[in-house]
Amino acid sequence: MKAMRETSNASESKPSEEAFNLGALVARRRKEATELWAKTINPQFARVLRTIGFDREWARAEGAYLWDADGNRYLDMLGGFGMFNVGRNNPRIRAALIEALELDLPGSVQMGTTVLPPLLAEALLARTPARLERVLFTSSGTEAIEAAIKLGRAATKRARVISAEHGFHGLTLGSLSVNGCPEFTSRFGPLLPDCERVPFGDLEALERELRREDVAIFLVEPIQGKGVNLPPPGYLEGAQELCRRYDTLFCVDEVQTGLGRTGKLFAFEHWGLEPDMVPVAKSLSGGYVPVGALIMSKAVHEAVFDGMENALSHGSTFAPNELAMAAGLATLHEIDTQKLVERSERLGEMLLELGGRLAARHEVVKEVRGRGLMWAIEFAEPPSGSRTYRAIERIQPGLFAQFVIGPLFSEHRILSQVAGHSMAVIKVLPPLVVSDEDISWLEDALDDSIAKAQRLPRSLTRLALGSLRAFS
Ligand SMILES: Cc1ncc(COP(=O)(O)O)c(C=O)c1O
Structure with missing residues (x-):
């Protein structure tokens, strides 16, 4: 039989006379989530989150928003990979x-x-x-x-x-x-x-x-x-x-x-x-x-x-x-x-329009496409050429998109994802309850993050590439 291992919180798994209290358990141990995930579920995933700066202590969620333990509100443009169409924690x-x-x-x-x-x-x-x-x-x-x-x-x-x-x-x-x-x-x-x-x-x-x-x-x-x-x-x-x-x-x-x-x-x-x-x-x-x-x-x-x-x-x-x-x-x-289908159609039109504006402002935007609230923005080296873009893509095709979702998350508090391996594509799949203001929030954030990714200083590019290589 496998010997019982010592764990730092061994008492948690021992039989207890006390009534089970989920709220108290979460409150007491929430801080450990990433560390415990790494130890018991998947250390490589925890590494990825830390490397791209997505490791947050998540506290709660509602509709199209998530809050971290410091009370910061994030716009969820990922929607749990499309499982929260009716909004998170829909009452x-x-x-x-x-x-x-x-x-x-x-x-x-x-x-x-x-x-x-x-x-x-x-x-x-x-x-x-x-x-x-x-x-x-x-x-x-x-x-x-x-x-x-x-x-x-x-x-x-x-x-x-x-x-x-x-x-x-x-x-x-x-x-x-x-x-x-x-x-x-x-x-x-x-x-x-x-x-x-x-x-x-x-x-x-x-x-x-x-x-x-x-x-x-x-x-x-x-x-x-x-x-x-x-x-x-x-x-x-x-x-x-x-x-x-x-x-x-x-x-x-x-x-x-x-x-x-x-x-x-x-x-x-x-x-x-x-x-x-x-x-x-x-x-x-x-x-x-x-x-x-x-x-x-x-x-x-x-x-x-x-x-x-x-x-x-x-x-x-x-x-x-x-x-x-x-x-x-x-x-x-x-x-x-809640007429969510109609809402998805209407907001989808807004997304395509904002995509058009972003493409007009940033040469690096190759294409914007989507239907309803399933939308993507694809990047390619600008026709006028970009050494930064080439340097990034030489390491791994599609990596430029990673450099956009970084500031999108850390500076603008928008959770999003790259749309697939080796694709310079950012995908947006929000809960269908997002508002018109949320779509404007996304536009401003993308505008700024795309500009930043193109201006990435060389030293920073090298440093970031080194760490991204760890999980590519
Ligand atoms: C089109 C499509 N089919 C099937 C699946 C698999 O679904 P699940 O993750 O629930 O197994 C997914 C998951 O992302 C999907 O996008």
Whole structure:
């Protein structure tokens, strides 16, 4: 047996007669968060945070804001990677969760049914095209993708899965097999066989694969999260058409783009698509409880769950769980009543306008793109040339963006991210409750931070590059 180790706070893990007091525990130990995270969860992540200066003692959050322990307010332009569409700590989702707890609901009976899961399924289906008639719940986005691959293969009796280069669909092994980002896949093979990628936007390449009539699923994000890549005109409609022609299931991954993010409830609505399968997750439970779902056609479902002996062919113990379902129902209600889809569309227009102004003011801005509140700004060496830019990018392509998000965070208190490995792209994915003033805050902050990154003194560039190399 493993010997018990001495820990500085060993009393915390000893049995205690006292009542459990979460508030007191957090208050007493919050300061240790990064150090303890490094010791018990992931020291390299803690190193990254310290190196880029993102290590803060976070105290609380509300809507589109976070506060550190010194009482400073930060604008959250990252939205927990898109899980806080209805705002952090949304009081109405919280009230629904408290109510669900107080109702002493039966919870997962397992060999029995309860009403919240089919109610959430009904609410999702009421908001999607008629082609979609069944919902399979999961506990995350990657599990919804795994379900799409597994069920899609069984339903079509075909093995091959085609996805798009630079696509991101999650990090478990099945999802990784369809992931188009080599920086995530390279060390973890062998992955699932018969998973291949085609360039995003290339219908000819897609047809070359589908024509073989052995492809189960074409899996695609309507707008790619890594880099915020928009589809060329006609691409998604054309892909759906090809899928229908060659009996391939058309699976549109709405894990990130769903639930109002792009100015429609689902991004596929921009192109009038009717997919066979739609994985969703992230913000479906208001950011409170793990959740995911695969929304699919009856035909797919019935091809897999085709008899009583196969009634439980796929599932997992915690999905669907009552808290996720309660939060999901409250979240859909919140999106409707607060008109968050319309808000996302309107603020998205503002973002594109401010992007135009930034591009006019800074030669280093190559492109600004987005839809709704999924937006990115891309940098490239200015046409007139820049030694600073070249020096930075020589060390690692895309590094310039790191030098912009640094002051954006430390001086302007805006939390954001670079949009992907080796990309000089900053991505913005805020809670949909951000205000017009918040968008102006972002414009002023970007204006200043882009200017600063271009003026970086050489000595500082070398120093910063040295430390950034530590985790690149
Ligand atoms: C488009 C897309 N699909 C799938 C996933 C995986 O979701 P999860 O992190 O909940 O497993 C993500 C996560 O970022 C995503 O952006």
